[in-house]
């Protein structure tokens with residue numbers, strides 16, 4: 001008989017915990033600006049993910065770009081220059097300056113989303 005109380009107690013705790021988790025919402029969502037949205041479209045259309053990772057996911061030919069815009073050794077200007085002119089193994093897409101700005105806005109958004117919970 002004590003066993004059944006134990007199981008009921010576990011199930012009640014599980015249900016209460018699930019209700020709390022699923023109704024809590026996601027307060028850390030960072031809103032995406034329209035430039036960043038356009039940058040995301042360019043990112044997807046150009047298959048950047050084939051060679052680059054965001055949040056550790058993607059191809060491994062190029063470096064992870066999750067925090068490239070604030071990285072001390074790289075930064076937004078460096079990233080913009082590579083995006084505009086390509087590299088040794090990075091293709092030159094012949095982007096316009098405003099397309100490059102939009103990609104940087106997207107990478108900046110990704111960076112902010114990645115660090116939204118870190119204080």
Ligand code: HEC
Pocket residue numbers: 042043046047048049050051052061062063065068074078079080082083086087088089090091093103
């Ligand atoms: C064919 C693989 C490939 C694709 C596709 C590719 N890249 Fe790259 N990318 C690289 C490689 C490799 C590097 C490292 C520099 C080099 O060797 O040219 C690089 C470097 C970079 C860098 C500089 C980061 C650093 O730490 O050096 C940025 C920013 C970048 N790529 C953005 C992009 C964007 C944006 C796209 C899509 C529009 C893209 N890449 C598509 C291979 C690729």
